[in-house]
Each structure stands twice: as structure tokens, then as C-alpha cells.
Amino acid sequence: MIALLVAPLYVDAFWLNLGGFAFAASIGAIGLTILYGRVGQLSLAHSFFLAVGAYGYLFFASPAVEGSWGMGLPPLLAVGAAVVLSAVVGLAFSPLSRRLKGISIGVATLALIFIGEHVLYAFPELSGGFNGRSVPDLTIGGFAVIGNEPAITLLGVPFGRPERLWVVAGLTLLATALLASRILRGRVGRAYIAVRDSEQHAAALGIDVNRTRSSGFMVSAVLAGLSGVLLALAFRRIVPEYWSLMLSLQYLAMVIIGGLGSIRGAVGGAAFVTALPLLLQRYGEAVPGLSSDPGAPFPPSVVAQLVFGLLIVVVLMRDPRGIAHQLTQLRARWRARSR
Template sequence: MSDTLSAPAGAGRTSAPPAGAAPRRSPLRLLKPLLLLAALVVLLALPLYVEEFWLRTGFAVAGAIVGAIGLNLLVGTTGQLSLAHAFFLAVGAVSYTFISGESGGLGTRAALRGLELPPIVGMVVGVLLAGLAGLVFSPIAARLRGIYLGVASLGLVFIGVHVLNTWTPVTGGFNGRSVPEFSLFGFSFGNDDPQLFVLGVPFREAERLWYLGIVLALVAYVFARNLLRSRPGRALQTLRDSEVAASVMGVNVQAYKARVFLVSSMYAGLSGVMYALSIGSIAPESFGLTVSILYLAMIVLGGLGSVAGAALGAAFVTALPLVFQQFADVLPLVSAPGEGGVAAGIAARYLFGLAIILVVLFEPGGLAGFANRFRSRGHRPGRGSPSAGPASASSTTVPDPSDPPAQGSSTR
């Protein structure tokens, strides 16, 4: 009989955690809040160091982020194809300009009209009127789906362009009209009223609009994330998967379609107000079919159904033409308008098209899909532990609270 005792079965393996033990948090989960805080600090400090071009580009990107998040709630989350986003942007922009603008003007067939109310009132009313327009269109959207809904919504864009061209006292007609500066409780976001200096840096219109854009985009982002995590958000995702299954689970299909059109249109209305403030004027060509197509490109590139992906896609599609135009003299094959070669806007559209093709072929989840792949690698069982055996793969994982809810969940 041997004096040595054999090792018990399973020795040398990593023992499974006891039942009820708290799971170990991933380093990525711990690092994420720090990265978000650092990014916020950088965004707040940028006006002290960057040029006006980047600040105005950032405000334009913030406005596009708001609109892209709203369209993603409608198309990516609920699965309702809409090409009418440009129309709802126009409702918000025109409402703000008319309510907060002054009467009178030159170069139009009739005197311009304006109610001269505070700009914050014009912004709020513009958002509400855009939401009301979406709510009025929602009964049509509730009875259509797929390409038929897309064609029906496309009619709103043509109607909107016609109204902008003909309703001259309000819109300025073909020539458009200037947009009043934004102010809040007596603080103007213009250049001189009041004069403001921070650490010796003058804070004019570009710097002030930069902070306004950060606040509005952050509020829109947080609201959308919380909406998707709630019971209505899960109901919208179930509605996207199958309207019949959603109805069986008790989801009021018609009511939820109307509500998501309302919310999406309000996002578009706010985006339209920010777009008008960024360019300083409104004109019919600013709200054509091309704008709706660009917003669809934003959410496809960013990732359908992802709020963060919509923000990334909006930043890519909005900033790229402006950057190309700013650096046209140093970029190959890109030139300024009238100098031959490929114009900055055309070059950007070529890149959009190539990016969309690559996304559809290799990563249908868009930019958000790449981020999810990176995060899943960080959560891979046994990663970084050479002694982890097959038993570790069977351990239960705790879902990330930021992950989208399970498809087909029973919600009302």
C-alpha cells in the first residue's frame, strides 16, 4: 500500500464561487465612468483651446445627434421606416424663427412677420408643434409598414418644401430669412450681450452655443436611454420584432406607434431649432429629401437601435463635410468650390456611401457593433486566467444594465 495519497479530483482547478457571492466586476465596467467623466471635462474645457471653426462644428454635430437619436427611436427601435425627418426639422426651425423673430424685412415679396416672443418660448413651441405634426401623421403610419410607410412619409417632405417656398410672410420664401439669436433669462448667446471672458478667453457666440449644444444633446441622450430601459421601451422593441406577438402580449400597437412618432418628431423639432441656430438662416433647400437621407445614413452607420451608435453616426456624417471643406487645400483629390477637383461635399458623400456598403457587408451593427465586440472580449469567461478550466464557462453571468432588454419580453 502506497504511503502517498493521490490528490482529490478537481485539485488544481479554480473553484467555482459560492452561491450568492457577488460577481467580480469587469475592469471595463469600472473604467467606463472614469472615461465618461474625463470626456465631459475635455468637452467643457475645449472652448479655451480650440478655434471657432471646431466649436461651430461641434454645435452642428450636437444638433444632428439630437435628430439622429429621435429617428433611431422610430426606425431602429420600432422598425418604422420614415423619410419625413426633414419635414419635422423644418417645423421646428420655422416655428422658432417665426415666434421669436421680428416683423419686417427686405428682399421678399411681402413683409416678414414675427411674434417677437422670447427665444426659449420659440424653442419650446417649435418642439411641441413638431411633435403635434408627428402625432397627426401617426394614424397613417399606424396603418402602413415597410416601404409603403417610407413613400407616404416622403410626401411630407415635398409638402414641406412647397410650403416653405410659398408661405413667404412666415418663411421668407425662396430667399429664406435670418434666425433670431437664442437667449435664456436675459443671457444672450450672441457675441456682445453681455461680454464674457473666461481665463482671458472671450466667450462669444460660438463658445456659448457650444455649451448649449452639449446640454441639449446630453439631455436627449439620457432621456432616450432611460426610455429604452423602461417598460415602454421594451414594448417598442417587441413591436419591432412582431406586431402580432406584441398585440398578444397586451401591447397597444396603434397607441405605441403614435407615441413613438410623437417622441421622434419632438426630437426632430429640437434638432431643427439647433440647425437653424447653427447656420443662422432658414431656406427651403435646407430641408429637402437629401437631409432625410443623411439622417438615415447616420443611424445605419452608427447602428440601428443603439442610442450611442446614433450619436457616433451623426458626428461622422455631420462633421466630415465641414472638415473636408476646411482642409480642402491639404487633402488629396479634394478642392474648394470652383477650383476643380472633387468638392468637399461630394467627397464626403462618396465616403458615406463606401462606409455604408462596408457596414452592411461586414458589421450590420454599425459603429456600435464594433464597440459591443470590444466589450464582449473584455467579458469573455476565463480571459486573462490561464488556470480557468471548462467549468468556468458554465458559470452564470450578470447582464450589463446598459444592455438592451431581451427581445420579446412581455410589456404593456
């Protein structure tokens, strides 16, 4: 908590923005690791629920003008409405999780991505079409919680949009991680694991398998919606092209690399997958053969995808429990040696 609050006083805007994006993505990764790692339900529609949260906030917070839809609600109320909308949409599609499992539900959820892309492009009044729409700042009583107004200076450091994004997204991630940890350590979390390991044994223990699966699907949708809201605020302008199948695959890479079912693994994987393309974009010129020029054979985005793919293969072959488990093992060995 101290590091989270003090870092904006010493870190420049690039790292603060990178951290804000990583914090926002981590919330969505926690939702996916609960669904896939604990409930055992593979979903490839995570980008769809991220888009529901992002465009839900955009619709509820934006005023209605000619050619654009909006309700003009107070931004904080719009955040709550967007998260509730994500929960409702997740609950509406939860019957998929009752009837299908494994790779079957993974393939079935692809339809949600195609439906979402069609809706966004078919209704430019909502999405702004190919050019996208600007996202209203998160304000409370005229104070921009994520924004630049009014100007604030703390200890001689201007506390602008990057600093506020870092703090708000970081605190939201911290609260989400604590809440998710309590859920997974409690009765609901044990029911998730029981259903994942054996539906027959779970039913014999009196667990409602269908209800448990639906619960996991809805929790994942809610966290994805909250993540989508923060990502929209971080981007400031969102376009339909971003919320594609590739984004869902990136979130799948986050939870596999970090460690399925691990909250810390989801946060670490999200930070890595989010930061690597941006770091390669900024410092890639120092790497031989890596260039961001148009037509370059190995642009940073391609190199990042190759690294993600290689890491997924290595992690699955070495330890399917991911990097989080490897770090836990190293820490245990270090403690044993220190004794």
C-alpha cells in the same frame, strides 16, 4: 461633463462650431434611431420635422414686420412652442404609422417633404424665400445664451457665440441621450422592440400596437423639432433649400452607420456625417485630386456623399448593427485579453 465645459477654453472657433452642429444633429439622429431602429418604422420625412422645429422657432421668436410673419415671443418660450408644434405635427401624421409599415411608410412620408418644400417657397413671409431669414438669438432676460452679447471673458478666453453654442447644444444632447436611454430601457422601450419584432406577439402580450407606433412617431418628431431649433440657431440664417430629401438621407446614413437602435451609435454617426464635409472643405486641399474650386470633378460634398454610401454598404454587409456594435465587441475582446 468636465470635457464639455472645459473644451471651449482651449479649442478654437472652427472646432466649437463643428461640435455645435454635430451635437444638434445628434439629437435628431436619436429621434430617427428610436423610430427606425426600435419601432421599426422607416421615415424619409425627418428633414420635414427638422424644418418644423427650425421655422417654428423662427416664427415664434421673430417680431412681425412688413413682409415677414412673427409673434415676437421670448426666445426661450419660442423654443418650447416650436417643440410643441413638432409634437402636434407628428401626432397629426401618426395615422400613417398605424396603417403602413416598412418601405410603404418610407415612401408615404416622402409626401411630407414635398409638402414642406412647397409651403416654404409658397409663403416667403414665413421662410424668406430663396434668400432665407435671419434667426433671432436665444436670449434670457437680455443675456444671449447663444449669441455674443453681453461680452464675457472666462480665464482670459472670450466666451462668444461658438463657445456658448458648444455648451448649450452639448448639454441639450446629454440630457436628450439620458432621457432617451431611460425610455428605451423602460416599459415603453420594451413595447417598441416587441412591436418591431412581431406585431402579433406584441398584441398577444396586451400591447396596443397602433398606440405604440404613434408614440414612436411623435417622439421622433419632437426630437427632430428640438434638433431643428438648435440647427437654426447654429446657422443664424436658414433657407428652404437646406431642408430637402438629401438631408433626410443624411440622417438615415447617420443611424445606419452608427448602428440602428443605438443611442451611442446615433451620436457617433451624426458626428461623423456632420464633420466629414466640413473637414474635407477645410483640409481637402491636402488630398490629391480633391478641390473645392467651382467646377472641380470631386468637390468635398461629393466625396463625402461617396464615403457615406460606401460606408452604408460596408456596414450592412459586415454588421447591420453598425459601428457601435463593432466598438462594443472590440472593447469586450480587449477586456478579455487584459484579464
